[in-house]
Amino acid sequence: MSVHINAKAGDIADTVLLPGDPLRAKFIAENFLEDVTQFNDVRNMFGFTGTYKGKRISVMGSGMGVPSISIYINELMNEYGVKNIVRVGTCGAIQKDVKVRDVIIAQSASTDSSQNRKLFGSEIDYAPTSDFDLLLSSYNEAKRRGIDVRVGNIFTADSFYDAKENNAQLADYGVLAVEMESSALFTIAKKYDARALTILTVSDHILTGEATSSEERQTTFNEMMEIALDAVLPFVGE
Numbered sequence: 001m002s003v004h005i006n007a008k009a010g011d012i013a014d015t016v017l018l019p020g021d022p023l024r025a026k027f028i029a030e031n032f033l034e035d036v037t038q039f040n041d042v043r044n045m046f047g048f049t050g051t052y053k054g055k056r057i058s059v060m061g062s063g064m065g066v067p068s069i070s071i072y073i074n075e076l077m078n079e080y081g082v083k084n085i086v087r088v089g090t091c092g093a094i095q096k097d098v099k100v101r102d103v104i105i106a107q108s109a110s111t112d113s114s115q116n117r118k119l120f121g122s123e124i125d126y127a128p129t130s131d132f133d134l135l136l137s138s139y140n141e142a143k144r145r146g147i148d149v150r151v152g153n154i155f156t157a158d159s160f161y162d163a164k165e166n167n168a169q170l171a172d173y174g175v176l177a178v179e180m181e182s183s184a185l186f187t188i189a190k191k192y193d194a195r196a197l198t199i200l201t202v203s204d205h206i207l208t209g210e211a212t213s214s215e216e217r218q219t220t221f222n223e224m225m226e227i228a229l230d231a232v233l234p235f236v237g238e
């Protein structure tokens with residue numbers, strides 16, 4: 001047991017899909033995994049382990065924002081030996097040619113979170129970067145399915161509201177979309193010599209105001225989930 005996860009040693013697979021929403025974790029477990037057992041209910045941050053195409057995979061909610069996901073990544077990697085995490089999240093698009101329901105694979109995550117400035121000191125702008133092998137595997141899975149994914153830099157924002165004024169400049173510099181966790185995921189995974197990737201579905205468009213419903217965010221976006229599950233298979237138990 002760790003502070004925020006009431007699982008026993010061995011209850012969690014070495015490969016974890018990590019959506020922000022614990023009900024999205026439940027949806028993935030119920031719809032994609034077999035022989036599922038629940039390993040966490042602390043704070044209703046549901047976590048499940050099952051099998052996918054015969055390989056043992058876990059799925060758990062991370063909560064919203066850098067502080068919440070950081071707690072879970074640290075405990076999963078440091079106390080349960082997790083070696084691969086793929087965040088399957090939602091984001092707001094800030095490029096005109098990125099559409100609602102498009103899938104984005106994050107290569108890197110810029111951020112306004114102060115977490116890395118506290119870690120490295122204010123003279124250093126560390127570049128949180130996803131794992132290349134997982135990225136390539138996900139990209140190939142998407143292409144195999146005929147899904148026209150976008151790959152690139154995303155922005156991990158500390159604020160959901162009141163932080164829109166930088167979006168135009170971020171878009172000018174090639175940032176595809178805004179979410180709230182990946183800079184922490186990529187940074188902490190490196191500390192534990194583990195693999196991390198983020199795959200996002202565009203839930204809303206910040207320029208046009210088009211948006212999906214909260215139910216759709218909980219229970220659909222299957223393309224992203226299937227890409228993530230198939231992409232992690234070569235790394236399970238490695």
Ligand SMILES: O=P(O)(O)O[C@H]1O[C@H](CO)[C@@H](O)[C@H]1O
Binds near residue numbers: 179
């Ligand atoms: O849908 P999830 O994975 O939670 O991701 C996005 O949605 C939340 C904001 O609504 C933030 O956590 C953001 O990163």
Ligand SMILES: O=c1cc[nH]c(=O)[nH]1
Binds near residue numbers: 091092160179
């Ligand atoms: O973090 C997020 C997620 C979806 N849409 C946003 O604007 N921000």
